Amino acid sequence: MxxxxxxxxxxxxxxxxxxxxxxxxxxxxxxxxxxxxxxxxxxxxxxxxxxxxxxxxxxxxxxxxxxxxxxxxxxxxxxxxxxxxxxxxxxxxxxxxxxxxxxxxxxxxxxxxxxxxxxxxxxxxxxxxxxxxxxxxxxxxxxxxxxxxxxxxxxxxxxRPSSVQVVFLGLESYAAVTQVLSKARKMLGEILSAFEFLDAECMRISTSFGSVNPLGSAPASDAGSTQSGQIFPFYALVETHGSNGAHDREKLDAFLEAVMADGEACDGTVAENVHQASQIWKIREGISEALPHCGAVYKYDVSLPTPLMHRLVEEVRAQLAQWPGALALGYGHVGDGNLHLNIVSPKAYPDLKAQIEPFVFEWVSNANGSISAEHGLGQMKADAIYHTQSPTAVDVMRSIKNLLDPQHILNPYKMLPKD
Incomplete structure (x- = not known):
């Protein structure tokens, strides 16, 4: 017990x-x-x-x-x-x-x-x-x-939804991602269940090392690629959960027609069955599995105002110029402002993390974001808590910890800073 x-x-x-x-x-x-x-x-x-x-x-x-x-x-x-x-x-x-x-x-x-x-x-x-x-x-x-x-x-x-619809869109800019998200909220409303985004670097890595290849031999409908097969700067994965397939597909078709007509989406594909939907999701979920094949990986899980999410990725890329081969890429749950920022490099440079991590945390703090969106603080982010929480808030957390665990025997050295 x-x-x-x-x-x-x-x-x-x-x-x-x-x-x-x-x-x-x-x-x-x-x-x-x-x-x-x-x-x-x-x-x-x-x-x-x-x-x-x-x-x-x-x-x-x-x-x-x-x-x-x-x-x-x-x-x-x-x-x-x-x-x-x-x-x-x-x-x-x-x-x-x-x-x-x-x-x-x-x-x-x-x-x-x-x-x-x-x-x-x-x-x-x-x-x-x-x-x-x-x-x-x-x-x-x-x-x-x-x-x-x-x-x-x-x-x-x-x-459990009896109707699940999945669409994968190719987009020319991150601004287009946010525009499509806004349109999805309005036009899909109560059936919108997920809205994910990934950039071109994520797509290349996922399809190069994963089990899905939407750019080459596999048919577009099977692999979940856009119809043209080209690499776009950004992608959006949109999913709906509902109870009436005809109703949901009608709403999705109207949404797709609107984003295509307005030029927000350049290309796309709709999953016609469960297998195709699974293949589309494999592109998104395969990113984290593929990253270790590229070398050393530095992962950051942050929340930001939606318009700023990929700007952080772009500014981190500018910071990586002195490390040959290092690459920043971004993907995540854009529907709720959660960015997964990943940095990969062909080898583990000793000074890379020491320079990049304070930059990322300070940037997120200045944008009124959170340095931990969904993975907690653990021991790796405990000392960075002040980038998101005020000293008063941290003091309250300490008081609760001291009250419930006065000997500090439960998961010590985690979540709260050492000072």
Whole structure:
């Protein structure tokens, strides 16, 4: 039992270990507390869509389970085959369809949490409305295991769409990306589930090292390419979730006609079946898998006002001139302002990170953005927290940490700065 383990020993809760900021990795001699064997689905109510499961359940397995009842998990990640729901909750993971289903703060109905003193805090409700006192569950969503260990979760699942439409567009500029996004919000409205973008460098890398090749031998309809097969400066992946295929396709066709007629999109393709939709998504999800083939990779997960997202990529590219072969590329959830900025170089230059990282964080701070959009702070970004949070806010966080974990035994050295 987790409550019997947590007493005096410093420990690091660990789920699928898919994070990017070292949040589930020991810094010194902490004990790793793996939750992988806590993988039971406790209940599912097909009337309300409320799922109760232990923290070690893999996200894909949960989605497969609720799919039997025509529901889906409100969270969808590229790492869904290995990440665990407890880790998702502890990092407040965002994912591909936050645009439609919202952040986890809105989907989590309740939690079971083991506190630093070994007490079990039972907040495991399945109610949509519970206004009795302070909503304590929100303290633990996104706290990265520093305030308590999440051992079970109840989460509101969404009805599974019977109609899924996917389109892939080639665009000439980032300004066109934002214009198409604006038109998608207005014309697709309630069925818009995802709006992703990637730049030309992402496309080249994904199709060169991934399993999808939209530029060569595979037919355009199979590979999810635009019809011309050329490389465009930018791409947009638009997905809808609905319950009426004819209605949804009519809306999508009107949207496509509008963006083509106005010159915002130069070319595109619509998935005609599940296989083609999967191939389109492989282009977007294959970027992170392909990046290690290019050399050393430096990853930054930030939030920015939508019009500024790719400007950061362009300015980082200017900073890379002194490192031969280094390349900056950008992709992400443009629908919710989340940019994945990646820098790849043929080798790991010792001074590259030391120069680029402060530049990125300061740029994001000056743009009133966030240095961590969906992967938390962990140990890698803890000292950079002041770029996003005020000293007063950090002091409040410290006070909460000291109250709930006075001995600092829960995931020490994470999230909060050393000073």
């Amino acid at each position: 987790v409550s019997q383990i947590i007493r005096r020993l410093a420990l690091v809760p660990q789920g699928g270990n898919t994070g990017l900021v070292g949040g589930s990795v020991p810094v010194q001699d902490e004990i790793i507390l793996s939750l992988s064997r806590m993988n039971k689905i406790l209940s599912f109510d097909p009337a309300s869509g409320a799922l109760v499961a232990q923290a070690g359940c893999i996200l894909q397995n949960l989605d497969d389970h609720v799919a039997q009842h025509n529901f889906l998990m409100p969270l969808d990640l590229g790492a869904k085959g290995s990440c665990q729901i407890g880790g998702n909750i502890s990092t407040n993971a965002g994912g591909l369809r936050l645009l439609r289903y919202g952040p986890l703060h809105g989907s989590v109905l309740g939690l079971e949490v083991v506190l630093a003193n070994g007490q079990v805090l039972d907040l495991l409700r399945t109610l949509r409305k519970d206004n009795t006192g302070i909503h304590l569950k929100h303290l633990f969503i996104g706290s990265e295991g520093t305030l308590g260990v999440v051992t079970a979760v109840s989460i509101q699942c969404a009805p």
